[in-house]
Every structure is written in structure tokens, then in C-alpha cells.
Amino acid sequence: MPEVQIRKRVLLVEEIFHEGGPVALKPHRRAAALAVIRNPYAGGYVEKIEGFMDDLKPLGLEMARSLVAALGGDPKVVEGYGKGAIVGSAGEIEHGALWHAPGGYAMRDVLGGAKAIVASTKKVGGPGARLDIPITHINASYVRSHFDAMEVGIADAPRADEILLALVMTTGARVHARVGGLKASEIKGEDGLR
Amino acid sequence: MKAERNIKAKIRKIATFVEETSTEMGRRVDPPTRRAAAVAVIENPYAGKYVEDLSELMAIGEELGELLTQRAVAALGIEGPSAESYGKAAAVGENGELEHAAAILHPKLGTPVRRVLGKGAALIPSSKKRGGLGVVLDIPLGHKDAAFVRSHFDGMEVRISDAPRANEIMVAIAVTDSGRPLARVGGLSKDQIKGEDGLR
Numbered sequence: 388m389p390e391v392q393i394r395k396r397v398l399l400v401e402e403i404f405h406e407g408g409p410v411a412l413k414p415h416r417r418a419a420a421l422a423v424i425r426n427p428y429a430g431g432y433v434e435k436i437e438g439f440m441d442d443l444k445p446l447g448l449e450m451a452r453s454l455v456a457a458l459g460g461d462p463k464v465v466e467g468y469g470k471g472a473i474v475g476s477a478g479e480i481e482h483g484a485l486w487h488a489p490g491g492y493a494m495r496d497v498l499g500g501a502k503a504i505v506a507s508t509k510k511v512g513g514p515g516a517r518l519d520i521p522i523t524h525i526n527a528s529y530v531r532s533h534f535d536a537m538e539v540g541i542a543d544a545p546r547a548d549e550i551l552l553a554l555v556m557t558t559g560a561r562v563h564a565r566v567g568g569l570k571a572s573e574i575k576g577e578d579g580l581r
Numbered sequence: 582m583k584a585e586r587n588i589k590a591k592i593r594k595i596a597t598f599v600e601e602t603s604t605e606m607g608r609r610v611d612p613p614t615r616r617a618a619a620v621a622v623i624e625n626p627y628a629g630k631y632v633e634d635l636s637e638l639m640a641i642g643e644e645l646g647e648l649l650t651q652r653a654v655a656a657l658g659i660e661g662p663s664a665e666s667y668g669k670a671a672a673v674g675e676n677g678e679l680e681h682a683a684a685i686l687h688p689k690l691g692t693p694v695r696r697v698l699g700k701g702a703a704l705i706p707s708s709k710k711r712g713g714l715g716v717v718l719d720i721p722l723g724h725k726d727a728a729f730v731r732s733h734f735d736g737m738e739v740r741i742s743d744a745p746r747a748n749e750i751m752v753a754i755a756v757t758d759s760g761r762p763l764a765r766v767g768g769l770s771k772d773q774i775k776g777e778d779g780l781r
Binding site for chain 2: 391404542
């Protein structure tokens with residue numbers, strides 16, 4: 388099994404006080420953990436790649452824990468999440484798909500069994516490519532106030548033979564959420580949707 | 582958090598970035614190099630008009646010098662005096678002037694930065710620009726006590742996709758606990774610093 392070689396990590400935390408409306412009693416916080424790893428399959432077509440998902444599990448857990456720590460250390464404050472990957476130019480989009488299971492389940496574990504599917508996106512791109520990571524409520528995908536996205540990117544990554552992996556967590560609704568729909572207070576939290 | 586609400590600057594958001602580099606060209610960087618930037622997005626009180634006296638922005642610069650340096654140091658998880666290099670930058674939204682960035686960065690911001698970091702004999706390298714949402718700020722970095730330390734000449738790119746709006750200013754401070762990864766182009770090294778004149 389290929390070893391996971393990390394070149395760099397980036398942690399980004401945003402604290403949003405207002406967006407032209409009333410200043411929030413508790414600022415809305417969003418955090419992104421990024422890791423730039425070597426793509427063991429760069430440069431050629433490899434048929435069997437699934438095994439790398441297991442190799443990525445410890446990194447996923449570590450990144451998920453770093454997000455909880457960046458948001459204050461208590462997993463209970465986390466209400467939204469998302470994930471994504473940017474594959475360098477010598478790789479294929481399928482390599483980004485390797486992140487779905489280890490990235491998603493790591494966050495659900497660390498958050499104590501979150502129920503909703505982890506929203507995700509991915510692409511192939513060069514250094515400095517930006518990725519808009521979709522965010523949804525951790526227990527009910529339809530909670531409208533928690534639909535959000537966070538743009539991430541690193542100036543010097545991913546290089547051609549690298550993959551940039553990203554996880555995102557947030558502490559709640561958009562800062563001035565007011566377009567109705569299912570509220571976080573109304574969710575049943577059984578099917579991961581409502 | 583309370584203190585932030587009492588300050589003059591009207592802050593819309595604060596973003597902090599931490600980068601840790603552990604390999605470069607397949608070679609381990611041990612210990613990893615680490616750097617952090619704290620960026621505030623504030624309302625520009627002078628947007629859209631020419632104002633002669635920029636003292637309000639100078640006072641805001643003083644507040645942000647303390648707040649952002651504390652944030653950057655906390656993000657690295659170090660004590661202020663352990664910081665090795667620093668830099669600052671500002672991006673003014675389209676309804677402001679470059680001089681607004683200068684008013685924040687140059688007259689009063691440096692003193693609290695140095696207070697938090699314990700020393701800081703060297704000039705704080707800076708850059709500024711006017712730009713729209715998502716503009717890239719390249720914050721120059723130099724050793725905090727001796728500007729000629731070659732291993733610590735660097736730059737850190739930051740950007741926030743939704744800032745600065747036309748009437749806003751983005752203000753950034755970057756702090757590191759190390760120089761470049763695998764620095765090897767000679768020059769003055771950090772163990773040779775006298776640290777008196779801010780240069781060597």
C-alpha cells in the first residue's frame with residue numbers, strides 16, 4: 388500500500404461578525420483543513436486504487452480533529468460540514484474520489500455519528516486552483532439556513548503529482564439566514580435528510 | 582471577544598490561515614516550517630470621499646496591530662517572543678484610496694505588533710494595493726530582529742473570496758516560527774544576529 392506523504396497542511400478559520408446586518412451574538416465560524424499529499428497514481432492509469440482509501444483514514448481523522456480544535460474543541464458546536472479535493476494535472480478525477488469515504492467518515496466519527504451525507508465537490512486543477520466546498524447541516528441535509536460554501540485554495544498546490552484534500556466544518560447557520568425552509572430546530576435527525 | 586466589540590474598527594470578519602510545510606521536493610522539512618496570517622475585513626470610514634485627516638484609520642491600525650498579531654501567534658500556538666519573522670499588508674476596496682492602507686499600516690500598527698512579539702527591531706515589511714473581492718495579498722516576510730537574515734525572506738499569499746467589498750479594507754498580519762523550508766542560499770543566518778540595528 389502506498390504511504391501517505393504530506394507536503395504541507397493549511398488551516399483556515401473564518402469568524403464572521405456580520406454581513407451588513409445586525410452583529411451576531413455569537414459570530415459564525417467556519418474552518419477548513421487542507422492537506423497536500425503526493426498522488427501515488429500520478430502519471431499513468433492504474434486500475435486498482437481502492438486500497439488507498441484505507442491509507443487515508445488516519446489523515447482524515449487527524450484533519451477532522453484539527454477542525455474541531457480550531458472551532459474551540461467541543462464537537463457539539465459543529466453544525467455544518469463539507470469536503471472536497473483538487474487533483475494535480477498528472478492525476479485523474481477518480482483519484483479525488485478516493486477522499487469520499489475516508490474524509491466523510493472521519494468527520495462523522497469525530498462528530499459522534501453525524502447522520503447527513505457529507506456534501507462534496509472535486510476537480511482537477513493546477514497550483515492556486517480554488518475550490519468552493521459545499522456545506523450542509525450534519526444531521527439533516529435539507530436545513531436551509533445551513534446551506535453554505537467555503538472557498539479554499541493554496542497558491543503553490545496542487546503540483547502535478549499531488550492531491551489537495553479538504554475538510555470543512557462550521558458552527559451554524561449563515562450569519563443573516565432568513566429565507567425560510569426547514570429549520571435546525573425542526574429536524575428529526577433520523578434519515579439524514581430532515 | 583468582548584474587547585473586539587469595543588474597538589473602533591467595524592469588523593465584518595476575521596480569517597486566520599496557518600501553513601505547515603513538512604516536505605519539499607520529497608525531502609523532509611524537520612521541524613516543519615510554520616507561518617500564520619490573521620486578516621480582518623473592516624469598514625472603510627473614508628470610502629467614497631476625499632478626507633484630508635486620516636487619523637481614525639491610524640487609530641484602527643493600532644487596534645488591529647494588537648488584535649491580529651495575537652490571533653496569528655495564537656494560531657501558531659507559540660508565545661509571542663518565539664516568533665521569527667513578520668510582515669503586514671492591506672487591500673483597499675474600490676471606493677477607497679491607497680493612502681487609506683498606508684494610514685492603517687504605517688503610523689501606529691507596528692508598536693503593538695512588537696509589544697506582542699517581545700521585540701521586533703527590524704522594519705515590518707509591507708505591501709498594499711487596491712482591489713476587488715478575492716484580491717490576492719502577498720504579505721512580505723522578513724526576520725523580526727534583523728532584516729538581512731536571508732533564510733527568512735519570504736512571502737505568504739492570502740485571499741478571502743468575499744472581500745474587500747467596495748467600502749471595506751482587508752488588513753493582514755503574518756507571523757512565522759521559522760524561515761523558508763530547506764533554506765540554503767547562504768547570507769546572514771539567524772544564529773549570527775546581533776539584533777541591535779534591526780538589520781543584522
